Amino acid sequence: MGVLTGFxxxxxxxxxxxxxGQKKDSVISCKLLVIISLLISSSLLPKSQPRNVSNKVIVRxxxxxxxxxxxxxxxxxxxxxxxxxxxxxxxxxxxFVRNTEAQWYQQENATCLDGNLVISAKKERKANPEYVLxxxxxxxxxxxxxxxxxxxxxxxxxxFKYGRVLVRAKIIASQGLWPAIWTLGVxxxxxxxxxxDIMEYYKGGLHANFAHGSLNPEKPxxxxxxxxxxxxDNTNWDQDFHIWRLDWCQESMEIYVDDLLLNSVKLSEMHNxxxxxxxxxxPHYLLLNLxxxxxxxxxxxxxxxxxxxxxxxxxxxxxxxxx
Numbered sequence: 001m002g003v004l005t006g007f008x009x010x011x012x013x014x015x016x017x018x019x020x021g022q023k024k025d026s027v028i029s030c031k032l033l034v035i036i037s038l039l040i041s042s043s044l045l046p047k048s049q050p051r052n053v054s055n056k057v058i059v060r061x062x063x064x065x066x067x068x069x070x071x072x073x074x075x076x077x078x079x080x081x082x083x084x085x086x087x088x089x090x091x092x093x094x095x096f097v098r099n100t101e102a103q104w105y106q107q108e109n110a111t112c113l114d115g116n117l118v119i120s121a122k123k124e125r126k127a128n129p130e131y132v133l134x135x136x137x138x139x140x141x142x143x144x145x146x147x148x149x150x151x152x153x154x155x156x157x158x159x160f161k162y163g164r165v166l167v168r169a170k171i172i173a174s175q176g177l178w179p180a181i182w183t184l185g186v187x188x189x190x191x192x193x194x195x196x197d198i199m200e201y202y203k204g205g206l207h208a209n210f211a212h213g214s215l216n217p218e219k220p221x222x223x224x225x226x227x228x229x230x231x232x233d234n235t236n237w238d239q240d241f242h243i244w245r246l247d248w249c250q251e252s253m254e255i256y257v258d259d260l261l262l263n264s265v266k267l268s269e270m271h272n273x274x275x276x277x278x279x280x281x282x283p284h285y286l287l288l289n290l291x292x293x294x295x296x297x298x299x300x301x302x303x304x305x306x307x308x309x310x311x312x313x314x315x316x317x318x319x320x321x322x323x
Contacts, residue, residue, distance in 0.1 A: 071317035075158050078313045079117040085110055085152060093151035093289070095130060096139040101178070101294030103149040104128070110150035117311040119290045121149040121177065147300070151289030154314075159186045159283035163318035165246040167288075170310040171201050173229050173238040176303035178202045178291035181244055183284035191220035192272050194279025198255055199244045202296040205229055208255040208262035212279050213272035221273070225255075225263035241312055253280060286314065 077089055084107070092107040109120045125144055132140040171179045180200045185193035192213035200207040209224040229237060245256040254264040271278050290309040293300045 070320045071164055072320045074160065074163070074316055074318050076313060076315040077117075078115070079112045079311065080115055082112055082114070085112055085117060089155060089158060090152045091155055093153060096128075096142065097151065099291065099294040099296065100138050101291045101297065102300060103147045103290075103292040104145040105151045105289070106148055107150065109148055110152060115312065117152075117288070119150045119152075119179075119288065119309040119311075121147065121290050121292055121305060121307040121309070123147055123305040147292050147305075149290045149292060151287065151291075154286040156186050156283075156285050158316075159285040160316050160318065161281075161283040162248050162250065163316060164248070165198065165286070166313070166315045166317075167198065167244045168241050168312035169199070169244065170241045170312075171199075171238055172307055172309070173201055173204075174303055174307065176293055176298050176300040177307055177309075178294065178297035179309045180287070180289050180291065182287050183246075184287065185279045186283050186285060188277075188279060189217075191217070192274065192277070192279060194270070194282070194284070195220075196246065196253060196255075196280070196284065198246050199257070200296075203298065205231075206257065206262065208257075210253065210263070210265050210270065210280075212270050213274055215273050223263070223265050223270075227262060241310070248280075250281075286316075288314070 075089075077086060079085070092110065093105040094107070095105060096103075097105055103121060109122065111118050111120075123146065125146055128140075128142050128145050130140050131143050135141040165183075167181050169179075169181065171177075178200065181198040182200070183194075183196040183198070184190065185195075187193060191211045195209070195211040197207060197209040197211075200209065205226050205228040207224060207226055209222055211220040211222050214221050242258050245259075247254045247256070250267070252264060252266055255262045267278060267280050270280050288311060290307070291297055292303075
């Protein structure tokens with residue numbers, strides 16, 4: 001539609017520029033030309049359609065766009081009921097979990113308030129109940145917990161394969177914070193189960209990543225994309241809610257924010273090197289968390305606490321099957 005619009009706009013201005021130098025007795029003829037041009041352009045231009053992200057999606061294949069298909073909502077959480085998140089949909093990680101992160105995950109740091117899931121990161125000191133004297137494991141050799149936060153895992157009974165995921169969320173783009181929206185495959189150990197990072201923020205920008213297994217279980221194969229916050233030309237970008245989107249079909253996966261494509265992969269190139277299995281051809285489940293420090297979050301000395309990560313809704317759609 002953009003090409004056609006540009007063509008007829010140019011035609012319109014060419015006609016007008018030609019008119020300016022003519023004498024008064026040709027004005028009527030010129031007006032007729034302008035009217036004819038406008039009528040032609042309006043009849044040939046495609047009609048604009050109302051955008052309905054809840055029901056329509058365009059999923060791209062390896063070579064071209066597929067026809068827009070009707071989608072149906074198969075699972076969602078709108079976080080409309082104040083109080084603890086719905087435990088029939090979510091489980092909660094506990095303790096020091098991954099990436100040598102600074103936070104202790106606990107359920108009480110997640111609550112629903114005013115229509116949002118609120119994950120709160122706090123600076124608070126208390127004894128580590130899993131502390132082991134002289135342990136070499138970072139999870140157990142910290143005598144004290146210095147920070148707390150929350151991590152929610154969608155229960156695997158609601159895992160999904162293909163379709164569209166929409167998450168409307170508001171992050172704080174600050175040093176030390178590491179909010180995320182991501183998925184893991186239901187079968188296999190990491191990274192052979194596959195990881196899709198729909199959103200991570202750290203080191204001054206948004207990350208959209210995919211990971212699968214190499215021959216070394218400690219060195220996954222990453223397909224990552226990074227967008228600096230400065231590139232949005234909006235210093236207040238993180239003061240608004242934004243919509244992250246995953247479009248997933250049999251051939252590809254694509255990650256967007258506010259309809260801006262951040263990263264895409266062909267699933268034909270995402271096989272594990274150990275046995276050739278494809279971790280993105282199985283159901284995945286969602287995770288929402290706010291990590292602190294660790295391998296990527298960075299220094300926390302200047303981070304403001306408490307810090308809140310808000311999620312308005314999470315919605316999962318799949319293509320309607322023909323009846």
